[in-house]
Amino acid sequence: MVTKTRTLNVRITEKQYEELEDLIERGEYTSKGEFIRELLREKFDEFASYLHKKAEKDREIHIPLEKYGESRGLE
Numbered sequence: 001m002v003t004k005t006r007t008l009n010v011r012i013t014e015k016q017y018e019e020l021e022d023l024i025e026r027g028e029y030t031s032k033g034e035f036i037r038e039l040l041r042e043k044f045d046e047f048a049s050y051l052h053k054k055a056e057k058d059r060e061i062h063i064p065l066e067k068y069g070e071s072r073g074l075e
Helices: 014-025 032-061 065-071
Strands: none
Touching: 014 032
16 A cells, blocks of 8 residues: 655754754754654654543543433433
8 A cells, every 4th residue: 555645844943954954964864854754753652642641541530321321310
């Protein structure tokens, strides 16, 4: 299966651009795109972890639907 891609344009400061260029020159990344993709993957992973933790926490304060119905006299 072929992965579809999209182009993204961003504005960054001169300082950020220079730091990004330095990372590439040192061989930390092969391209600006590789750096941006890695940042996105890390951020998405962090967000997924946040959602899992939130779901676990929320689960502790919620009661099952059946129990709620019983408390309201519903069957």
